[in-house]
Amino acid sequence: MRIITFLLDTLFPPTCASCKKEGAFLCEDCVRAFKKRKIRPRPSFVRLPKEFAYMDGVIYALDYAKNPGIQAAIQQFKYKFTRELAAYFADLVSEKLGQLSMAKNGKIILIPVPLHPKRLNYRGFNQAEVIGRAVGERMGDRVEIIPLLARVRHTAQQAKLTKKERHANLENAFILNKKCVHKFEPGKSIYFIVDDVCTTGATLENCAKVLKENGFKKVYGLVVARAFK
Numbered sequence: 001m002r003i004i005t006f007l008l009d010t011l012f013p014p015t016c017a018s019c020k021k022e023g024a025f026l027c028e029d030c031v032r033a034f035k036k037r038k039i040r041p042r043p044s045f046v047r048l049p050k051e052f053a054y055m056d057g058v059i060y061a062l063d064y065a066k067n068p069g070i071q072a073a074i075q076q077f078k079y080k081f082t083r084e085l086a087a088y089f090a091d092l093v094s095e096k097l098g099q100l101s102m103a104k105n106g107k108i109i110l111i112p113v114p115l116h117p118k119r120l121n122y123r124g125f126n127q128a129e130v131i132g133r134a135v136g137e138r139m140g141d142r143v144e145i146i147p148l149l150a151r152v153r154h155t156a157q158q159a160k161l162t163k164k165e166r167h168a169n170l171e172n173a174f175i176l177n178k179k180c181v182h183k184f185e186p187g188k189s190i191y192f193i194v195d196d197v198c199t200t201g202a203t204l205e206n207c208a209k210v211l212k213e214n215g216f217k218k219v220y221g222l223v224v225a226r227a228f229k
């Protein structure tokens with residue numbers, strides 16, 4: 001496997017998703033240029049607009065608007081299927097999680113936003129799950145990835161919709177994954193719904209709704225980048 005990777009890298013060297021330089025999927029210069037916000041002792045959540053009734057906060061590694069590099073990388077990850085970029089995203093997210101005082105004790109449960117099987121088939125991977133697993137690899141036993149949610153409705157692609165349409169589009173799109181229910185222990189763990197980007201927050205909110213309606217007390221979002229103001 002390693003030899004194949006080596007050969008492929010030699011024949012088709014990876015190029016940086018952001019600046020297109022050869023050598024890595026996201027080059028050191030671009031990673032270094034990311035503008036990170038230091039987390040304060042009280043975690044710096046996105047202040048959520050009023051329409052968010054279920055989600056308790058969103059943790060994000062980078063601000064989309066200030067980091068065009070991450071924007072390019074996420075687009076490439078999702079639409080050109082450069083799965084390798086997940087490693088870079090997981091570095092950013094793990095760093096952020098490590099700074100969170102509320103996540104210091106107790107288990108961190110990552111719940112990937114599920115994809116509808118049709119889209120999963122098309123893309124070949126669920127970007128949220130791939131990021132979640134890579135975060136788990138970095139943070140060890142403290143983190144567990146549990147697919148607590150399932151997607152029951154094939155919805156129009158969020159990226160093409162307005163903010164209002166996004167909320168309506170996702171209504172009742174998610175349900176609790178019955179196969180996993182026995183695993184959840186509210187109170188002992190901290191729950192994060194994982195996605196690549198939080199744009200209007202509609203996806204995370206609709207996922208949080210399902211969990212809250214099923215007895216979860218606190219539910220947070222965890223994303224690589226946030227796009228909403």
Ligand SMILES: [Zn+2]
Nearest residue numbers: 016019027030
């Ligand atoms: Zn670069």
